[in-house]
Amino acid sequence: MDGSHAPKQIEGLEVNKLADGYIIYEANRDRVHYLNHTAVLVLEMCNGNVKADEIPRLLKQAYDLAEPPTAEVAECLDKLRDEGLIR
Amino acid sequence: MLERSIQLLACEFHVSTDAEPVVRWLDGVRPSAVQDHPVLHRHRLEVRREADGYRVREDGQDRGVMADPGEAGALVERRLHELAFGALAERTKIHAGCATWKGRRFLVVGQGRAGKTTLMTKLLVEGFSVEGDEMVLLRDGRVVAYPRRFGIRRRTLALVPEVGALVPHLSGPPDSDEPDGYQILALDPSQLGLPWHIGSGPVDVLFLLDRRHQGPTRATACPDHVMVQGIMAQSNPPSTGRAAWVRDVCTVVRGAAGYLLTLGDLDTAVSAVRQCLEAPAVNA
Numbered sequence: 001m002d003g004s005h006a007p008k009q010i011e012g013l014e015v016n017k018l019a020d021g022y023i024i025y026e027a028n029r030d031r032v033h034y035l036n037h038t039a040v041l042v043l044e045m046c047n048g049n050v051k052a053d054e055i056p057r058l059l060k061q062a063y064d065l066a067e068p069p070t071a072e073v074a075e076c077l078d079k080l081r082d083e084g085l086i087r
Numbered sequence: 088m089l090e091r092s093i094q095l096l097a098c099e100f101h102v103s104t105d106a107e108p109v110v111r112w113l114d115g116v117r118p119s120a121v122q123d124h125p126v127l128h129r130h131r132l133e134v135r136r137e138a139d140g141y142r143v144r145e146d147g148q149d150r151g152v153m154a155d156p157g158e159a160g161a162l163v164e165r166r167l168h169e170l171a172f173g174a175l176a177e178r179t180k181i182h183a184g185c186a187t188w189k190g191r192r193f194l195v196v197g198q199g200r201a202g203k204t205t206l207m208t209k210l211l212v213e214g215f216s217v218e219g220d221e222m223v224l225l226r227d228g229r230v231v232a233y234p235r236r237f238g239i240r241r242r243t244l245a246l247v248p249e250v251g252a253l254v255p256h257l258s259g260p261p262d263s264d265e266p267d268g269y270q271i272l273a274l275d276p277s278q279l280g281l282p283w284h285i286g287s288g289p290v291d292v293l294f295l296l297d298r299r300h301q302g303p304t305r306a307t308a309c310p311d312h313v314m315v316q317g318i319m320a321q322s323n324p325p326s327t328g329r330a331a332w333v334r335d336v337c338t339v340v341r342g343a344a345g346y347l348l349t350l351g352d353l354d355t356a357v358s359a360v361r362q363c364l365e366a367p368a369v370n371a
Contacts (some may be wrong), residue, residue, distance in 0.1 A: 004253055009305035013329050014333065014334070015338075016311055016333060016337035016338075017341070018315065018337060018340060018341060019311045020310050020312055021311070021312050021342070021360060023312065023315055023333060023337050025329070025330050025333040025334075027329075027330055030329060032319070034312045034315075034316075078155045
């Protein structure tokens with residue numbers, strides 16, 4: 001994914017919180033997805049205003065991480081895009 | 088005229104007939120359960136003997152002529168269930184047994200022939216308040232068992248001999264375990280001298296039947312997302328749509344402790360279920 005692109009989650013997602021993650025229902029394609037906590041954090045940042053390469057830095061700040069989780073975020077964004085949850 | 092009143096949750100049915108075999112059929116399948124659910128719809132069904140068979144009417148509408156009383160009884164039974172389910176179509180239907188023990192409500196979810204009925208029958212004779220063996224209706228985190236007699240196989244009678252001893256007329260040689268052929272016996276807890284009360288409420292503990300094995304039964308904590316997946320595989324969406332289905336299932340999972348139950352021998356299954364129900368409650 002191009003780091004300067006600001007990904008945005010698709011419309012029509014219904015998010016259901018569980019103890020160990022989230023169940024997302026995608027009405028348009030009638031699909032159910034399971035996302036862990038990290039994936040949901042990334043998904044929530046996909047609001048069309050935050051560039052992809054800013055997300056690791058924001059997560060580092062928010063969770064006081066030693067390093068920005070660049071590789072993990074890139075992998076997560078790829079999966080979210082592959083699943084059709086962001087564009 | 089012979090008459091029967093039958094409540095199936097939101098529906099109350101008044102059935103009248105001049106054919107005694109039809110009443111015998113209905114008496115063999117109607118549940119004696121006392122139900123808390125308010126009656127919202129009332130229907131009248133009638134079976135009349137005629138020259139060419141048995142005419143069935145439903146709320147004054149002709150439903151056809153059946154060749155014999157067994158067919159007429161089967162049609163009436165089918166319509167009772169269709170109307171009862173139709174009246175609560177906005178609820179998610181889950182293949183699950185439902186019971187309470189010391190005030191805690193639990194579900195045993197599993198596919199057909201996973202051992203639900205056998206386990207629920209064993210729990211029944213062990214003093215649990217078993218409300219249903221097969222189907223529950225869910226909405227907004229609250230469940231109610233669908234009132235249906237327990238569909239036990241003769242094989243279950245061998246596994247739960249207490250039942251066979253109390254209802255010897257149901258006993259007989261076990262059927263073969265061929266996938267195409269076994270007899271379902273419609274067991275009413277009252278036949279065992281046990282009360283049958285169907286309430287409703289939130290679920291405290293969920294058991295997902297994992298698989299069967301020969302050893303002792305094991306209960307292990309089940310991650311929520313696995314439980315959601317397991318329940319969705321064993322349920323049907325409500326008429327309000329699939330988003331509501333996912334929401335319903337997530338709500339009930341969120342409020343309950345979840346366990347995978349690897350079903351082995353039934354005595355250890357009872358102990359495992361009790362142990363899980365005695366564990367501290369999960370906050371929704």
